[in-house]
Amino acid sequence: MLAALRTVIRRDLLLAMRNKSDAANTLLFFVIVSSLFPLGVGPEPALLRTIAPGVVWVAALLASMLALARLFAADYADGTLEQLALAPQPLAAFVAAKILAHWLVSGLPLVLIAPLLGLQFDLSGTALLTLMASLLIGTPVLSLLGAVGAALTLGLRASGVLVPLIVLPLTVPVLVFGAGAVEAASSGLGAQAHLSLLGAFLLISAALSPWAAAVGIRIALE
């Protein structure tokens, strides 16, 4: 079973390697969206420092919604998803493996580039570290929740708009505690509580989402 899961992860990473522009586009979108805010609200450093956590987090939310379209759609179109559904291992395990591969390609780069965006907003060193930590724990939750949305909208004409529409309201807690962690760190309160709660969300969604997404895929394949 582990060998089969490794195969799925390796395959998805290999496909991402042969198609690098997809992952790069998500990252570029993230950078451009957060760079637009100073142009919109003005270059006042104090204001930028205040809005930075929210802006970076909302941009990360939008970027991960954009990337979700690729999670199952290609496999659905070329028939490999059917083969996964008919494999001897539980579909939910494959879904979990696919989510992990997807996060490595589209979520992890956001975490790594976030400090650069934080500098644009004049965040302090502690705030930058907390921003990275909160994104590191929070973006997998976005991929997990988003996977359910991506599975439910498989093959629908409007899926591109529909996924954010149904997933974004569910991500409110992640946004609140993700951006809240950075704010707490900036004001010297410590972000421990926020990060622990994000960790709890990660555990809950890791337990429930692959299973719900697998149900969604079977519904779509029927």
Next chain:
Amino acid sequence: MNWFKYSSPATFYPLAGKMAPWFFAAAALSAVPGLYISFFVAPTDFQQGESYRIIFIHVPAAWMSMFIYVVMAFWAGVGLAFNTRLSSMMASALAPTGALMTFIALWTGSLWGKPTWGAWWVWDARLTSELILLFLYFGFMALQAAIDDPRRADKAGAVLALLGVVNVPIIYFSVQWWNTLHQGASVSLTRSPTMAATMLAGMLIMALAFWMYSIAASLLRVRSIILERERAADWVREWREAAR
């Protein structure tokens, strides 16, 4: 009485038609005294004056909006687990009424906010949660509307509604936390006046009216959904012949 008899759309359709007017009548009969108590009998609040009276509509609507989401998720879940068509239809029928209740709660909250806070919209914890609940209803309806095959729409909607129902308490508490951190509005719509007995009575009677209305409206809507889904079935054709 054999309840399973009414779990088939063909037998439930006429039953719903017979029940709906009674629930509408009950809604009207409880709304009249409810509104009278709310607007003429209940005492004026010393702090907020007359504007607090909107809670007699706001609070029952907010209660219903959350309660209907849970009931909707329950029926959708039953439909997913036991493959019973009528329960899924019931879930789809409840969604617009739930969204309406959420909208009423938001609208009345905003009407109350203007005289109290001086702004039409304040990011109060209760109002923010209601706003997200409205988005959840919209998401459910948009997903079902985007899927052509009704069976798939039922099942996909059920997964989303169940995911939402797990999430609603988490959203609620995170919004509450967010609100206290950011020192939100100090006067809250629901925590405001100490409840006088007449006020409580008015609110409960209004809640009853909202209940009755929601049941009646969903029954009528489920009738339309049954007709739409079952238009090819024999019983609908016979029924149309008879109605002609």
Next chain:
Amino acid sequence: MLEARELEATRGSATLFRGIGFALRPGALLRVTGANGSGKTSLLRVLCGLAAPSAGEVRWNGTDVRALREDYWKQLAYVGHANALKDELTAAENLEIACALAGLDAAPARVQAAIARFGLAGRERLPVKLLSQGQRRRAALARLALSEALPLWILDEPFSALDADAVERVQSAAGEHLARGGMIVLTTHQEARIEARSATDINLGDGRTEARPSH
């Protein structure tokens, strides 16, 4: 043994087929025929357990396949309408991955032999997107050459886009599978010339089952 009883499937409010039943024993071939839109693919998806029939059931060795799930699927090779190939990967990579997921032995020599058997030798290092339609179908069907351990093959239009040479190769692979006691269900418009101890045709248009003399 694969059994179907009183299967019925609907699309929207229209009934595709009803009352379909058969029993497929080791070494037997079932050919599903019918006009376009008669529900051939739907029937195969029901037999795979991907879709639920609106009535009736499919049993594998006496148990409903919807209850067996993974225990059924580990004995099944399904080649669907779509080729289940990744455009960016080579035929060999595609085969290795498909086998790893199905729990089949994918030693490089075996993969190479499978590719050669389906006439793709020399093209195994090309990304699939550079292959023609027919060559892609060959690459998809090459999985069968590695699936001899799976008793049940379900093939949806295996001969589509194939030339006479490839059809011949698929038929011989299918014949060998039946000879070693495997079972095959396939849909096709063409006359399939497959060596079989017992061959049955089922027509979805009229729901009639008829035994066919084997070749």
